[in-house]
Amino acid sequence: MAQSNRRASGGRIDRNQPLQFTFNGKSYEGFKGDTLASALLANGVRVTARSFKYHRPRGIMGHGPEEPATLVELDGEDASGNRPATTVPLRDGLSARSVNCWPSPEFDLGGINQLFERFLPAGFYYKTFKWPNWHLFEPSIRKAAGLAAAPAKPPARGHFEARNAHADVLIAGAGPAGLQAALEAARAGMRVFLADEGAEAGGSLLHRNLTIGGRPAMDWVADAVAELRGMENVIHLQNATVWAYREHNLLIVNQRDPEQDSILERSWRVRAGEVVIATGATERALVFGGNDRPGVMLASSVQAYVNRWGVTPGQRVVLFTNNNSAYAVAADLAVAGVTVEAILDSRNTVPKAALDLVSGITVRSGTVVSDVRGHKRVRAVKAVPANGGAGTWITCDLLACSGGWNPTVHLWSQSRSTLRFDEELAAFCPDQAVQSCRAVGAAAGVLTLDRIVDGGEDLTYRIEPLWRVDVPGQRGKAFLDVQNDVAVSDVHLALREGYDNAEHVKRYTTGGMGIDQGKTGNINIIGTVALQKGVPLQEVGTTTFRSPYTPVSFGAIGGLREETVLFPYRHTPVTQWNKDNGAVMYEAGARWRRPGYFPKPGEDLQEAVNRECRAVREGVGVYDGSPLGTFELKGRDVPQFLDFIYSNIMSSLKPGDGRYGLMLSEDGLILDDGVAFRLDEHRWMISTSTGHADAVNQQMEKLLQTEFPNWQVMITTVTSQWNNATICGPMAREVMHALGTDIDLSPEAFPFMSFRDGTVAGFPARVVRVSFTGELSYEVNVAPRHMAELWGKVMEAGAPFGILPVGSESSHVLRVEKGFLSLGHEVDGTVDAYDLGMGWAMSKKKPDYLGKRSVALRRSGGGTRRELVGILPEDPNRPIPEGAPLTPGGRKEATDGLVTACVWSVVNNRWVGLALLQNGHARQGETAHVRVKDDVIPVTVTKPVFHDPEGKLLRS
Amino acid sequence: MMLLTCPFCGKRNESEFIYGGPVGADRPDPNAVSDAEWVEYLTVTPNPLGPVREKWWHARGCGGWFAIWRDTRTHDIVEVPDGTK
Secondary structure, rough: OOOOEOOOOOOEEEEEEEEEEOOOEEEEEEEEEOEEEHHHHHHHOOOOOEOOOOOEEEEEOOOOOOOOEEEEEEEEHHHHEEEHHHHHHHOOOOOEEEEEOOOOOOOEEHHHHHHHHHHHOOOHHHOOOOOOHHHHHHHHHHHHHHHOOOOOOOOOOOOOOEEEEEEEEEEEOOOHHHHHHHHHHHHHOOOEEEOOOOOOHHHHEEEEEHHHHHHHHHHHHHHHHHHHHOOEEEEEEEOOOEEEEEEEEEEEEEEOOOOOEEEEEEEEEEEEEEEEEOOEEEOOOOOOOOOOOEEEEEEEHHHHHHOOEEEOOOOOOEEOOOOOHHHHHHHHHHHHHOEEEEEEEEOOOOHHHHHOOOOOOOEEEEEEEEEEEEEOOOEEEEEOOOOOOOOEEEEEEEEEOOOOEEEEEHHHHHOOOOEEEEOOOOEEEEEOOOOOOOHHHHHHHHOOOOHHOEOOOOOOOOOOOOOOOOOOOOOOOEEEOOOEEEEEEHHHHHHOOOOOOHHHHHHHHOOOOOOOOOOOHHHHHHHHHHHHOOOOOHHHHOOOOOOOOOOOOOHHOOOOOOOHOOOOEEEEOHHHHHOOOOEEEEOOOOOEEEEOOOOOOOOOHHHHHHHHHHHHHHHHHEEEOOOOOEEEEEEOOOHHHHHHHEEEOOOOOOOEEEEEEEEOOOOEEEEEEEEEEEEEEEEEEEOOOOOHHHHHHHHHHHHHHHHHHOOOOOOOOOOOOOOOEEEOOOHHHHHHHHEEOOOOOOOOOOOOOOOEEEEEOOOOEEEOOOEEEOOOOEEEEEOOOHHHHHHHHHHHHHHHOOEEEEOHHHHHHHHHHHHOOOOOOOOOOOOOOOOOOOHHOOOOOOOOOOOHHHHHHHHOOOOOEEEEEEEOOOHHHHHOOOOOOOOOOOOOOOEEEEEEEEEEEEEOOOEEEEEEEEEEHHOOOOOEEEEEOOOOEEEEEEEOOOOOOOOOHHHH | OEEEEEEOOOOOOOOOHHEEEOOOOOOOOOOOOOHHHHHHHHHHHOOOOOEEEEEOOOOOOOOOOEEEEEOOOOOOOEEEOOOOO
């Protein structure tokens, strides 16, 4: 029968809005305002889950994020795993499945584990699956033990979002204490950020029949919410969990179901002046044999289902308590027409105020529940005197338990503020605040409404702790952590084996390590440890509270900080032309998008690269060199600064001239290579490799600001202020003439390693003669707004000379043929300039420069080093994979070096390579051996240059 | 995420800054120290349990470098301890 357990009226649900949903393949109906849990209970679904380890049948135990038993996996568009059924809002078409059971929780094949329960105690896996090693068993055990599977696909629609906010006061929790605090702060004009995890404000008032000033408490809540809504200085969010309290009063809030359809979840990072923790309190479970059976629930949750959702989870109820709060539950049940068979109270004396609430209901003081009868649902409970003795079975279909209340101190504790054990409340309560925060209401241990809101009426709270039922003859397993199947016997075992610290007990037994993080059970573990060791709870202490307070989806944590949004690609003005002309685009350092090569139809990579390289070596090519890092340095002290950061001397340059140099870091490693040009007396321009521009900038700024604050050097990043087309090849000069320029291009007037300002193709330009290809090159720098047009004119003017655009693949080939080094290929964390054959770049004249002392120190140890050499495979048609090791004789021995690059050389018509080889400079002419999978490749060691060794062409 | 005070820009989130390491000894004259002293300068940085003076770079802000005292136990930004510069 549909919704057989739904009350005829009452509750904060809309009976006019029925919603259809499926659970484990069966169809059900619920109402708007339901959670999946309340709808399942309304439909009389008792077994909703199977437990993690023993596959015991489980039902719904709680009504909020504390739920330990029923985790579900959602299907369809919003697929997600391991969601407590109590926190899943019902919607039309929702499809959910139980985790950890097959084929269904009612009939679960894994239930066979229950037969072996006594052989599967804590630590069972560590002790059993150790021979020959754990990894042999791990895959099958992980498969058996896992909960929900990760969704196979990302969400079909929508995205996650992150937002920053600032607040004078952040209030976590919109129950009575939180609303009260929000009203006070907001009325005083403070910027208030109020976030509450529930669908509606009100906290415990949503399900407790209390009054404030003689009116229903929810009227007071509605007034408060309305007043806050009208204030511009208030942000009030529901469905928003404050899940992390970080340093410097940073709080992270996960907001679900925000108003826009397109946003799945929103992550707020809120920096607050003060934090008010009004997170309420969480009811604790009681520990006795069979306390995990379907139909054993938290008393406050039973109350919530009856009052808030209009659902009666049982018809014949026994209440089991050690405190006053359950008496109000019994009263509400009676009003709802539910039979309360008895209230069993472990205390010998029950306060009169509590008894007055439940006239007509049997109250048995000094009585505990020791066992539960029933496998898939509670059929009877055994009531026995707390001090032992014969028990009696009471027939019932629901057992509502209250072990007392824990202030929800998760956020308080995350802030590093301290806790103390309050003997009167038998709970850990906030003590000393470490950051700017305070706890209020139940979170502070103020558990009754009359002490929170003026005019509130509530039953006085009294408790006598009962950490576990300990009477002779208990038969069933008594669970401390229902989610992870941790029983009292497991904790006792851990203590016997020497794991007697709260943190050790947790890790050995896994108690409190589930998705619920032991919200209902941890205190009982601490109590059990304290009882067994005979020490006060304060001495045992809590385990560390860490974020997140409740599970948060990875999407919400990541927000939009996904790769292309967080690190957008950088483009030059030529990108569109490249795409239009068939370029295969690559990322080439520092997120720049550059053309890799320009294949013609039917051409493969190698054919395209060969064609481009041949153009540069025999005719002319052009590439877009804009991504190179470029900096302008200005000031009196630039010369001595450059002499300090470059290993060679730059200060002797005359205006108009430039020099190639190496930049080291203080530990003697090569940071970058590049060129420096003197523009005039006090202005310089340096260029760096594309990928290291940011690192060079950081190094320069750090030195100037921290080491040499008195030096007059101003650095301006001009990478994006200059774009360039680099025309290279024997016919580059002809193309420049065809473009039209007022610069005298003769080698005498404009030699290699100098620059001239002028106009090219009608654009103001700075032309620089550098060469990364080994050919005559003109780097034509123009303003970005002229770049696309210049590029078109270059292609036009170069057409008669067969000019081709050159991609980064060809640039790589051309530089390897010349033996020009590439950071990341030939330069790693071991190589210095001498190893590269560039000892000339290490100034002997300068007494000091960055890295000099460290290079000298490293080389003072003697011994041979890996040095840069060229390699020619003896079979000219045999390519060698980059990174392949060289070993002595090609034997399986410690490596002798590695191949840093290997390319097909169009000028040599063979494969050529570069390698770092032990003592390589002295081994030229020898044969070395590259060891690759299933083969040894003999190579001849040569100088690391395969084209124009004298460098005549680039100076031509 | 810490809240750091840039001398130019005021209080900003840590994500705007790049950590520059603890402030170590001043750079010695490399020609006047022994190998051991040079290695010590390069590799031994202060790593106390408690307040440490460290460099930060406001890379995604004004670009300025500055130094603060941070308590490594708590992330508290603390006043300059007495007797230090």
